[in-house]
Amino acid sequence: MIYSAISTISQVINDYIRNRFATVEDKVVVSNLVNPDGSVAVTEPDKIILSLINLQQETVSQRGKGGTNRPVNLNIFILFSASFEAENYLEGLRYLSGVISFFQSNKILNHSNTPDMDSEIDKLSFEIVNQDLQNLSHLWGTVGSKYMPSILYKVRMITFNESFTNDLNAPFTGFGTN
Secondary structure, three states: OHHHHHHHHHHHHHHHHHHHHOOOOOOEEEOOOEOOOOOEOOOOOOEEEEEEEEEEEOOOOOOOOOOOOOOEEEEEEEEEEEEOOHHHHHHHHHHHHHHHHHHHHOOEEEOOOOOOOOOOOOEEEEEEOOOOHHHHHHHHHHHOOOOOOEEEEEEEEEEEOHHHHHOOOOOOOOOOOO
16 A cells, blocks of 8 residues: 555656656656665656655544454655755756645545546545754654755555455465474
């Protein structure tokens, strides 16, 4: 579900940016900001990097019916960062503004406005997460990257339910012994 949500978000933003700015290339890439070894993850210049920053369980009522597993509802936090070379800094701000404009006019993605969205996802709603300078500093320090112009969104809600998890290949039966 997380994969489907992030893939859908990336696709619709790229479609919007291609149309709005008359470009043929995908400007949004899904990636970490840095690799586990500390090196820069995206080496292509002039991209908007979409990164999954956090998962959080939604605390709305989650009662299961008659002994069934309760669904797990997650909010995801995604960061859009403008990774543009110095001479293209203003262009990066223009594309980041395009991301903000998209979500300003499309606060909810559902099957009506996003027909290719995974059928297991009902809808995704977006809200900006405001960061003061201290929290912003902590975020970038935790990510392990130098600051880039960015915006953080909280995306509600991805539901993992029993029917989805039962469709997975085989149930986990434990670790084998050697």
